Amino acid sequence: MAFGKAVTGIDNSGSFRVYMGISTGIVQEAKKLHNTSPLATHLLGRALTGTGLMGLMLREPGMKITMQFKGDGPAGQVLCTADSEGHVKGYIVHPLVEMPLRDDGSLDVSGALGHGTVTCIRDMADSKEPYVGKVPLESGEIAEDIASYFYQSEQVKTVVSLGVKLDENGEVLASGGIIVQLLPDASEEALSALEEWLPDMPKISELSHEVTSNADGRSDDAVMTEFLERAFLGMPDKFAVKPLDCLDFEWKCGCSVSRFEQGIISLGVKEISQIIEEDGQAEVICQFCGKKYDFDRKHLERLEAVAAAKHID
Numbered sequence: 001m002a003f004g005k006a007v008t009g010i011d012n013s014g015s016f017r018v019y020m021g022i023s024t025g026i027v028q029e030a031k032k033l034h035n036t037s038p039l040a041t042h043l044l045g046r047a048l049t050g051t052g053l054m055g056l057m058l059r060e061p062g063m064k065i066t067m068q069f070k071g072d073g074p075a076g077q078v079l080c081t082a083d084s085e086g087h088v089k090g091y092i093v094h095p096l097v098e099m100p101l102r103d104d105g106s107l108d109v110s111g112a113l114g115h116g117t118v119t120c121i122r123d124m125a126d127s128k129e130p131y132v133g134k135v136p137l138e139s140g141e142i143a144e145d146i147a148s149y150f151y152q153s154e155q156v157k158t159v160v161s162l163g164v165k166l167d168e169n170g171e172v173l174a175s176g177g178i179i180v181q182l183l184p185d186a187s188e189e190a191l192s193a194l195e196e197w198l199p200d201m202p203k204i205s206e207l208s209h210e211v212t213s214n215a216d217g218r219s220d221d222a223v224m225t226e227f228l229e230r231a232f233l234g235m236p237d238k239f240a241v242k243p244l245d246c247l248d249f250e251w252k253c254g255c256s257v258s259r260f261e262q263g264i265i266s267l268g269v270k271e272i273s274q275i276i277e278e279d280g281q282a283e284v285i286c287q288f289c290g291k292k293y294d295f296d297r298k299h300l301e302r303l304e305a306v307a308a309a310k311h312i313d
């Protein structure tokens with residue numbers, strides 16, 4: 001089911017915020033576009049979901065976040081971008097990556113990424129310079145890496161769980177994620193309640209599959225409210241989580257001719273001239289969605305003139 005929605009919430013004591021998303025539609029689209037192996041689907045799916053939830057945490061229109069998970073493993077790099085309106089896109093450098101299963105029979109997601117770094121780039125609507133933070137990869141499992149980023153870079157205690165559920169053919173059945181973040185005035189009692197809840201927290205991919213498979217024509221708000229409530233079953237009433245907003249959560253690339261025109265212009269007059277002389281045309285492929293854009297000689301000459309007018313050598 002190509003479902004995609006997110007829900008935000010806060011506990012009754014005002015001690016922690018919750019961001020939850022069912023990203024099945026996003027991960028299904030990513031698999032279709034990038035033709036990912038099961039291992040790559042898990043890795044990219046977790047990264048897309050986590051980045052998407054981090055985008056929703058920005059809240060203000062026009063803000064964007066990019067997360068780069070770069071390691072020395074065979075997957076190479078996963079890069080995802082999301083905005084504050086629930087639009088997500090991403091790619092993995094080696095989409096057909098495969099590795100031997102772990103001893104317990106599970107996919108070796110952390111081994112595929114290996115050792116490396118997590119880089120977070122926040123583009124603020126009212127700021128010319130983006131905020132950039134970088135920390136070492138904690139585990140390569142993505143959820144732990146995002147939690148580690150929040151703690152190391154922003155000193156915020158955060159719980160993150162991300163998951164993808166595949167069928168026997170490697171197709172995406174469900175995907176989802178949750179981020180729980182303590183607020184500045186959180187009590188020790190609230191922290192203890194969360195620590196007691198953690199071992200009983202349901203597997204997020206299974207819960208995503210269950211609530212969407214049994215939707216029975218209900219509204220998206222009703223499905224996401226159930227998703228939130230079932231995730232926090234057993235939490236004491238004082239810290240029970242109430243829903244705030246039901247939000248869009250979907251794949252959107254946003255590439256266009258004009259965006260790639262700006263990229264070509266930024267190359268400068270000399271490099272554009274060289275492309276015209278040597279090839280007479282250029283083909284640009286979007287890394288996120290695979291769409292191709294063709295620029296013929298006349299088009300390149302127009303862009304060369306723009307670069308010259310802007311004194312981009």
